[in-house]
Amino acid sequence: MTQTFEMTVNGEAKRVAGAPSLPLIYALRNQLGLTGTRYGCGLEQCGCCMVLIDNEPSYACTRALDSVAGRVVLTVEGLGRAADPHPLQQAFLDEQAGQCGYCLSGILISAKALLDRNPNPSRNEIVEALDVHLCRCGAHTRIIKAIGRAAALLRGEDPA
Secondary structure, eight states: OOEEEEEEETTEEEEEEEOTTSBHHHIIIIISOOTTSOOOOSSSSSOTTEEEETTEEEETTTOBGGGGTTOEEEOGGGTOBTTBOOHHHHHHHHTTOOSSOTTHHHHHHHHHHHHHHOSSOOHHHHHHHTTTOOOOSSOHHHHHHHHHHHHHHHTTOOOO
């Protein structure tokens, strides 16, 4: 049975319709046009679909639509814009941290959650935060370096 659910997505009040058990990713991509959240495995094993729900990382591929009613959802599109990128996005560009890019939206979301709770993470803490993400490109070293750079930028320090 289709129902309507209200939530805040990337700072804007939104209404989406669907079965209560509809995975959030389908509402984000198909109804709201937010295609930055990627569908990878559908089993919480790759991290491509990661979003923040009330500032906590969550898999959009298995998260039921009814569980996000009245909550705040942030997708990668909510981080920044091309003209005004979030420091994480800028750091990933500066470090050339992306290769194919398929996993990056989920990685950026997990990195934001990490930096929100820990503005000065160690390399091991960054690696641990990314443990849920599958990236086959081999860009891990640059990704880790980019997150460290973004942390410095967010602290107002020179990332060099």
